[in-house]
Amino acid sequence: MVICAGSGGVGKTTIAAALGVRAAGLGLRTLVLTVDPAKRLATALGLDLEQQQAATTPVAVPLSFGTLSAAVINSRLIFDQFIREHGGGSEAVARVMRNRLYQQLSTTLAGSQEFTALEHLLQARESGQYDLIVLDTPPTKHAVDFLTAPQRISSLFQDAVTRWFMNPSERQGGLIANLVSRGTRAAIKSLESLTGAQFIEELFDFFAGIRSVQNVLRSRSEKALQLLQSETTNFLVVTSFDNAKLIEAKYLQNELRRLDYRLRAVVINRAFPLGIPTGVSSPPENVDHLVYEKVLAFYQKFNAYYAYRYSLYQEFSHGLGKDVKTVRIPEYQRDIYGLADLEALAGVLGEGGMA
Amino acid sequence: MPQNQARWDSALPSQKILFVSGKGGVGKSLIAAGIARQQAHAGRRVLLVEIGDNSYYRDFFGLERLDYQPQATELGFDLAMWSGETSLKDYVLYYLKIERVFRLFFENKVMRALINVAPGLNEISILGKITSGVRKIGPPLPYDLVVVDCYATGHALALFQAPRGILEAIGIGPMGTQSREIESVLKDPKVCGYAVVTLLEEMPVAETLEFRAELRRILGVEPAVIANKVMPVPVERAELETLTAADPGGLGEFAKYLSAIEDRQKQYLGKLSREFEAVGQVPLVFSNDPKELVAATGEALRQV
Numbered sequence: 001m002v003i004c005a006g007s008g009g010v011g012k013t014t015i016a017a018a019l020g021v022r023a024a025g026l027g028l029r030t031l032v033l034t035v036d037p038a039k040r041l042a043t044a045l046g047l048d049l050e051q052q053q054a055a056t057t058p059v060a061v062p063l064s065f066g067t068l069s070a071a072v073i074n075s076r077l078i079f080d081q082f083i084r085e086h087g088g089g090s091e092a093v094a095r096v097m098r099n100r101l102y103q104q105l106s107t108t109l110a111g112s113q114e115f116t117a118l119e120h121l122l123q124a125r126e127s128g129q130y131d132l133i134v135l136d137t138p139p140t141k142h143a144v145d146f147l148t149a150p151q152r153i154s155s156l157f158q159d160a161v162t163r164w165f166m167n168p169s170e171r172q173g174g175l176i177a178n179l180v181s182r183g184t185r186a187a188i189k190s191l192e193s194l195t196g197a198q199f200i201e202e203l204f205d206f207f208a209g210i211r212s213v214q215n216v217l218r219s220r221s222e223k224a225l226q227l228l229q230s231e232t233t234n235f236l237v238v239t240s241f242d243n244a245k246l247i248e249a250k251y252l253q254n255e256l257r258r259l260d261y262r263l264r265a266v267v268i269n270r271a272f273p274l275g276i277p278t279g280v281s282s283p284p285e286n287v288d289h290l291v292y293e294k295v296l297a298f299y300q301k302f303n304a305y306y307a308y309r310y311s312l313y314q315e316f317s318h319g320l321g322k323d324v325k326t327v328r329i330p331e332y333q334r335d336i337y338g339l340a341d342l343e344a345l346a347g348v349l350g351e352g353g354m355a
Numbered sequence: 356m357p358q359n360q361a362r363w364d365s366a367l368p369s370q371k372i373l374f375v376s377g378k379g380g381v382g383k384s385l386i387a388a389g390i391a392r393q394q395a396h397a398g399r400r401v402l403l404v405e406i407g408d409n410s411y412y413r414d415f416f417g418l419e420r421l422d423y424q425p426q427a428t429e430l431g432f433d434l435a436m437w438s439g440e441t442s443l444k445d446y447v448l449y450y451l452k453i454e455r456v457f458r459l460f461f462e463n464k465v466m467r468a469l470i471n472v473a474p475g476l477n478e479i480s481i482l483g484k485i486t487s488g489v490r491k492i493g494p495p496l497p498y499d500l501v502v503v504d505c506y507a508t509g510h511a512l513a514l515f516q517a518p519r520g521i522l523e524a525i526g527i528g529p530m531g532t533q534s535r536e537i538e539s540v541l542k543d544p545k546v547c548g549y550a551v552v553t554l555l556e557e558m559p560v561a562e563t564l565e566f567r568a569e570l571r572r573i574l575g576v577e578p579a580v581i582a583n584k585v586m587p588v589p590v591e592r593a594e595l596e597t598l599t600a601a602d603p604g605g606l607g608e609f610a611k612y613l614s615a616i617e618d619r620q621k622q623y624l625g626k627l628s629r630e631f632e633a634v635g636q637v638p639l640v641f642s643n644d645p646k647e648l649v650a651a652t653g654e655a656l657r658q659v
């Protein structure tokens with residue numbers, strides 16, 4: 001398993017797809033699970049985005065060599081399915097689905113996207129159909145959010161917490177249950193005075209409904225955590241190229257270590273532009289010297305800028321340690337379009353020792 | 356590059372809040388800082404705010420700390436980071452007044468779970484804080500302009516959607532009232548501005564257009580657009596082409612590269628110009644120094 005982590009827009013989806021192409025080319029039965037692929041990339045992978053709104057089944061990618069499947073992770077769909085499947089009685093399920101807060105805001109529910117991505121990964125893994133699964137990760141507000149999702153989800157649905165949200169008839173005097181400590185009671189009272197009783201009611205209702213799936217939610221999160229920590233799961237951090245982003249990548253690396261995950265590689269995307277001559281000779285006779293000088297000065301500025309960045313990179317990769325590979329991917333002059341582009345990118349990753 | 360008559364920021368001087376969003380990595384944080392600096396130089400009291408739980412500016416500016424309380428910067432504006440939790444705390448403390456009740460509130464396990472899970476509570480707390488100056492509610496915010504380095508488009512839309520979402524779930528009570536107030540502030544173009552930053556590339560431009568459509572739908576407002584990292588080609592196109600022909604293996608190669616970049620930029624700038632009345636432009640700045648970058652960005656966006 002390979003998990004592509006990193007902050008938004010750095011090229012996770014593209015790199016994940018290219019890795020999939022690479023692995024399939026090496027003869028592995030590979031699945032790529034993507035999040036929000038660019039239209040062209042989706043088309044290249046043979047994914048019909050409309051159709052993926054309604055199904056979670058992977059499609060076969062028409063590679064010249066190897067077996068690659070691809071699917072889009074559809075958070076809303078998987079979450080709904082999950083609740084239906086594990087909700088036990090239909091009453092509890094109906095209750096969550098009916099809950100107005102859930103309806104309005106279920107996609108923004110803390111951790112729900114991370115949860116569904118992991119759930120999709122688990123399901124694919126349990127199917128036993130693949131030698132390798134490449135997981136692209138959803139856009140979190142911060143890259144580290146994805147890593148801690150299983151722990152956060154389990155802790156939210158601890159019984160000690162949800163036990164509290166019993167069905168309303170068990171709660172006496174409106175919101176206040178006997179079981180609850182005085183402290184909690186007072187805290188809830190103040191929350192109620194700030195938000196109004198209706199909000200609290202909806203929230204309780206939501207919790208009461210979700211309680212029916214709490215055990216499954218937790219056990220799946222724990223399974224996901226085990227999977228993330230297993231020997232066969234490799235993390236790959238994709239990052240862009242500037243000081244703050246590199247500091248962020250370092251931070252991610254530390255978090256990965258702390259959480260007992262395995263960081264195998266850092267991919268620095270768009271590290272340098274492609275198609276720049278390495279040097280220039282003296283100007284030819286027939287050229288406008290003023291123009292030549294202007295372009296030359298610009299060329300030098302341009303190169304100095306990327307040379308400085310290269311030194312940043314060297315410092316960074318030294319600090320990473322020997323067991324972590326680093327690869328720099330150039331900035332292409334146009335978007336990554338078709339399978340041919342992906343194959344080329346896969347080649348660059350392969351040369352960098354990524355596969 | 357075609358130059359529009361209208362300016363991307365024609366409404367900005369009277370606005371009090373500016374949200375800066377865009378696809379991940381396009382330059383939101385840098386542009387937000389550039390705007391903050393430029394507006395501060397124009398004489399306004401400016402607060403630059405980043406939202407969420409992790410700071411970008413702390414590392415970017417090499418600060419020792421960055422938290423809820425605004426701190427002065429050398430760039431002329433103040434800087435703060437507001438998370439859902441700190442914003443909610445601020446609000447609760449202001450209303451509950453008593454520190455003891457407040458503690459009880461946040462140190463209670465059930466309460467924490469509730470706050471973490473409650474859909475929309477984080478969002479509404481942050482928006483509540485951002486709009487608190489305008490609504491004259493809570494602790495005073497002595498600024499003429501609050502520039503918000505907002506989430507990337509997807510999460511930003513979820514943020515702007517939150518008041519409506521809460522209103523539709525629960526219209527009555529204090530939450531309803533707050534949400535209604537916040538929403539009406541967000542919808543008022545005299546008070547709130549929205550800028551979407553993009554690169555002149557396919558995906559960011561596509562996301563820009565989707566973002567605008569959603570903003571129109573959710574809030575009925577029009578964002579301004581800023582094209583970032585525009586290659587500042589130093590000579591005319593014909594001159595590039597002549598050079599390409601004259602010096603094929605050498606500098607002409609670089610000229611060819613610039614022509615290709617220019618072509619792509621023209622294509623997407625054309626697309627944006629057909630969709631937006633004005634397109635702000637910020638060049639790619641060849642610097643790795645944060646203050647220089649912010650200064651250059653601000654300069655590029657300076658008002659005429």
Ligand SMILES: Nc1ncnc2c1ncn2[C@@H]1O[C@H](COP(=O)(O)OP(=O)(O)O)[C@@H](O)[C@H]1O
Nearest residue numbers: 009010011012013014270330331332335336558
């Ligand atoms: N090395 C590269 N050179 C040029 N364009 C790139 C490169 N990597 C990614 N892109 C483009 O950047 C955009 C965003 O990439 P994407 O993989 O969707 O990022 P993420 O999944 O991290 O949000 C896409 O349009 C993609 O084609």
Ligand SMILES: Nc1ncnc2c1ncn2[C@@H]1O[C@H](COP(=O)(O)OP(=O)(O)O)[C@@H](O)[C@H]1O
Nearest residue numbers: 242379380381382383384385584637638639640
């Ligand atoms: N106009 C520009 N010239 C040079 N570098 C830029 C420019 N705009 C942004 N950058 C750099 O690009 C990177 C991404 O910008 P950032 O502001 O972090 O984007 P976002 O907040 O959208 O993720 C940063 O390293 C930033 O300094």
Ligand SMILES: [Mg+2]
Nearest residue numbers: 012013035036
């Ligand atoms: Mg993606």
Ligand SMILES: [Mg+2]
Nearest residue numbers: 383384385411
């Ligand atoms: Mg940013």
